[in-house]
Amino acid sequence: MARIGVFVCHCGENIGRTVDCAQVAEACGSFPGVVHSVDYKYMCSDPGQLQIKEAIKEKGLTGVVVAACSPHMHEKTFRKAAAAAGLNPFLCEMANIREHCSWIHEDRARATAKAIDLTRFIVEKVKRNQPLVPISIPVERRALVIGAGIAGIQAALDIADGGREVILVEKEPSIGGHMSQLSETFPTLDCSQCILTPRMVEAFQHPRIKLMTYSEVESLEGYIGNFAVTIRKKARSVDDELCNGCGDCQSACPVKKIPSEFDAGLGKRTAIYVPFPQAVPNIPVIDRERCTRFKAMRKGKKKEVCGRCLKACGREAIDFAQEDRLITEKVGAIVFATGYQLYSIGEEQPREHLSGYGEYGYGEIPDVIDGMQFERLASASGPTGGRIERPSDGKEPETVVFLQCVGSRDPQKGIDYCSKLCCMYIAKHTMLYRHKVHHGRAVVFYMDVRAGGKGYDEFVRRAVEEDGAEYVRGRVSRLYRAGDKVRVCGFDTLSGEPLEMDADMVVMATAIQPQPGIESLAQKLSVSYDKSGFINEAHPKLKPVETNTAGIYVAGACQAPRDIPDAVAMASAAASKVLGLFSNEELERDPCVAQVDETTCSGCFHCERVCPYGAVEHLEVRDRGGNLIKVIAKVNQGVCQGCGTCQATCPSKSVELLGFTDAQIFAAINSL
């Protein structure tokens, strides 16, 4: 027979003002099964909790109902008190008579009646509660970081410095990401590579970081603390054990005119290449799409062609026969840090809802470039050695027009959001340009300048006041070629007049977008993303680096446009979350998870289809002779989040959510 204790809290005036708590306690005392019912001003205070503990012991309570605030607020407090008195904590529950009653009603009599109903509801449920024990899951204390840009490198270093092993996966041949392409960084104008390269080397040499470049995540199984990730190590065609990075193969390669990805198409590379001189690891890779030998092999030619790199290599490291390898690693946590790419103004778009800029000639004018290309022009390691030369004829441009918000904040082109960094990097570009071309004009077309950040607005002011950047408030409607110039047709909204000018070069601050393919990776990891493809954080304010899947964290520009300081801060936050998770050998989890009744499950797997977390597995039931009797559903308790969708879906009522069984819920409803 149930012996339930009811404890009604006044919450000072919060509940007591509207609800007659003494009357609630009195009414609850008469419910069948309730042996103890009291009210008190602050149940969550020490004396309040003491009352609960004492009642459990003295009255031999089998269940506790605290009628007070939301369980989000104090369920943990009261369950801890119950446990201290020897009661299973899952036999203690709360009736919410504050948020659900006193705060939203005015009529005292009716509010009191409702509070009694709410409490009766929970009393009926608690009568049928079963003691539950938290699930403990062993934690594999190694982390996987996907993406080795500045965010991934920072997260990996922080986790590794915290004493845990990290696997750092990068799909490109070198780590470093976009930061390695930048010339100088705002708002201090310090050299990007100078501050990044030491971090890259540190990551490479760290004893607890296992670097996997030219690799991609193939698939993921498991759950928090116990992921099994399969990584595709793409064939480099170069043995990374034998290669010493001498570069002889690159000098020998006859295919020399491939647009370099690192130089944003402005420079050239060979078919066997290291993306840039400071690459980590300094091991080349053969671009099989463009290598003469592989091209011939694809065409089915039997004769082995070219092979000059093979001959040039003194260490016999070239391996044309190398194949992709699949490697499986066990990890306990994952940091998603795949970064961004720039929006293309061309006709071809990676996502269906986007369209390019026909009015800018779809970027077919050679002297119209994007921000990353300007970074390479301005960079000392770039294709021009840091001289500002325009792509069409190599002349030094006398007038450079910069366009902000190309793609960004333009719903017609499919992007609603602000890309956040462009205002700053365009200001930086005008300064870099004016520092190199003293007599040049730098004209910026802007919608408004968003320079929120430490030292940011001062930086933009410096560009205008000290470096003479001319800011024109307005949009550019068209770009076209006029002789060897680019005609810029725009509108100055401050003077209210159309504006036409000829530029030698136009730089466009194109929108920041997530990497192509991020959607499929997010699906593999069961992580949600928004309509633009950016990864969703679990809570926009309070859980900025967690995702909706436990054990997977997010950092950097794959979550939203982020500049370097933001990306680094997020990466360190994600790393600290990972280290927090790894501080225990075992993980305790709420036992309110789904459970399948093996005797009645018919194996229809409706539950598997509706489960948003992929928690339903197949279980083969065999007789003693080992013969298969049936295949039924089994819920992986580590993955289940206790949403109850399977319970509502099961046609044979074979799934129960522990703590929220049908019997409990129906009894509670029937009490009303």
Added chain:
Amino acid sequence: MKLGYFPGCSLHATAREFDESLRAMAPRLDLELDEVEDWACCGATSAHNTNHLLSVSLPARTLAISEAQGHESLLAPCAACYSRLAYARHALEADPSLCDPVKDAIGREPPTTVQVLSIVRLLADLAPRIREKVATALDGVQIACYYGCLLARPAELNDVGSVEAPTAMEDVVKAVGATPVVWNQRLECCGGGFSLSRKASVVRLSRSIVEDARAAGAAALVVACPMCHLNLDFRQKAIARRSGERADMPVFFLTQLVGLALGMSATELGLGRHYVSTADFVARLSGQEGAAESASEEIKEVG
């Protein structure tokens, strides 16, 4: 294919050759044109500046009659007519509260099914058929396709591809073997309806169009709008007086260019009605000695 046909006022007046060339060309492309009975003015330029209900009701009436005649698609060759008719369909769909007042105004059910077609869209869709039937290929002839303002804009009425970089007219030009030139002014304004009231503005605007087409190496301009044709053809003499160049850039309606490629005569296509002579262009097409003279004879006759 049977199509509803809305000529509008221009094709019965200043742009008669647009109507003639379209009617002449249609059977060769297996098109049957069924003119809307008792059609009324589309309301272009004046109605939508004065009365919104009138600007929707005028084209809605024509569209409703077209539907009653059983047309699935209604061809409106004039760009301004196309714009008004397409706008009426769009406005009635976007704002159902317009239906009752429009019904009252026109005394019949507002249109709900008929699809408004521009000549550019129609010919672009027929490009494969045109390519098959080309008799006189315009191989290598450089053509500047001029869209003007109403064919591509506003975005929700556009049926020629992208608003900022449409390609439908170029597709037609390619189908007849000619080469569309890359030029800058194909979407700029020619001055439109200001041809009479602000001649100087029209000459200034149209001049930059003709000059840009010439600079890009075009042998002719192609248009699909009577107003554009008027400003670029009729006003070319005035343009030439300003620029000091000769008024020698022929301006064709798209239907005329397709007609030429299908092997039709200058007379059939109404080429004699132009102010800038098309004789040299036509003569070069046939590529015969003395053809220029005979072509110009033929064209004179008509003119």
